[in-house]
Amino acid sequence: MKKLEWQFAYDYLKPKHKNNFILDMNPLSKANILFVTAASAFVIFNYYYAFALSLVYILLAAAARKFKGFISIYWKIVVFFASLLFLVRAAFTSGTKILFQFGGIHVTNEGIALGLISAALVMEFSGAFILFMKTTDMSDLVYMLEKHGMSHIFSYIILSAFQMINDLGKSAITIMDSQKCRGIETEGNFLQRAKAFIPILGPLVLSAIAGAEEKSIAMDARAFSAPGRHTSLVTLRRIPLSEHLLVILFDLAFIIILAWRITTWIK
C-alpha cells in the first residue's frame, strides 16, 4: 500500500506520455506545423490541394484516436457552412459565361470556381484549427507558453475561463429552474421567452462577480501574486530532435512555396 502511494508521487516527476505521436507532440510544434500547412493552401490557392489537405486532417484526427470528437464538429462545418458558401458564391458571382439564370440568381463558370475554392479553404482551415484544439491539452499548451515567458496570470485566465464556462453553465440551469418555480415563463411566445433572459443572466453574472472577489482573496492566500518563479507539478516531455527537424522541414517548405508564389506574381 505504502509503495503505491509513493508511486503516485513519482509519476509526477515524469512527463505524461500518451503513447501517440500526435497527442505527445509539443503543442507549439503542432501549432507551427498546422499553421504553415493551413496557410500554404491560401498561398497555393488550388481547391484540389485544399480538399486533399482537409482529408489529411481528418486522417490525422483518426490517427490521434480523436476521430469522433473531430468529426462531430467538422461535419457541421462541411454541410452547413462550406456547402452553403459554395452555393451562395456560385449563385451570385458575376461572370462571362452564364450557365443558368433564374431571377437574381445566375450561375457562371467563375462563380463555381470561386465557390469551390472558398469552400475548400474554409474546410481546410477549419480542419487544422479543430485538429489542434482536439489533440492539445489546454494545460500543456499554457504551461509551454509559460516556459516561453508568458505570465502565469495568463495561464490562470485561460484555464480558469474554461472552468468558469462549465460552472456558469451549470448555475444557469439551476437559476433557470428556480426562476421557473417563481413563475417566470421560459416557454410560450417570443416575448415571454425574451423576458426570461434578464432574470436568468442577472443573478448569474452578479454571483459570478461576487465569487471573483472571494477567489482573488483565496488565490492571494496561496501566493498567486507572489513575486518570483512559480513551480509546477507537471513536467513536459523533452522535444526529440526528430520533432525539431520536422518543424524546420515544414517551415522551409512553406517558405519555398511562398517564394514561388511571389515570383509568379511578379511575372
Place this chain on the structure above:
Amino acid sequence: MGKLGKLTVFLIPVGIAVNIVGGQIVILLKLPIWLDAIGTILIGAICGLIPGLIVACITQIINAISLPTILPYMIVGFAMAFIASFFAKRHFFATFPKALLLGIIVAVVTTAIAVPMDVIIFGGFVGTGNSVVAAGLMAMGFSTPIAVAISSFCFGLVDKVLSVLVCYFIIKSMPSHFLVKLPMGDFFVK
C-alpha cells in the same frame, strides 16, 4: 499582478464565461438573436480597454472551436471592448437613455466592421440566420453588400441594444463597495 488590477485578473474569466453562457441561454430560450458579447461590453466598461480586449480575444478562440470561420470576427469584439471602455469613461452607463444610445452606437460600428468582412471573406454569406435574409434580398435584386448590410444591421441593432441594456442593469445593481475596487470604478460611483 503587474499591469492588470488584482480583481481584474479574476473578472476576465467571468467575462469570457458570461459571453459564452449568455449565448447558450439564448439558445436554450430559443431566441433569434446572439447576445454573446455581454461579457466583453461589461468587462470593457468596468475594468477598462485591455481586459475587455483579452475577453474578446479568448471568447472568440473558444467559440471558434465549434466554428473556426468566426475567428476573423475577433476584430468586432475588439471594437466593442473599445467602445464600452471609451463611453464608460463618459458616463454612458449612468442613465437608461444614454445606454440606449450607446447600444445604437455599438450596432452601427459593429455592422460597419462586420459587413465588409462578410462580403470580402465569405461573399456575404456568414452561415447564420441573417444570411437567409441577405440571400432573399440578393435574390430580389439587391447588390450583395447592400443586402448583407441591411440584414446585419437589423439583427445587430436589436442584439447590441439589448446587450448594452443588460450591462447597464447589471452595473446598476452592483453594490458601491464593489464598484469602488474596480479600475473604472470612479466613473460609476456617484
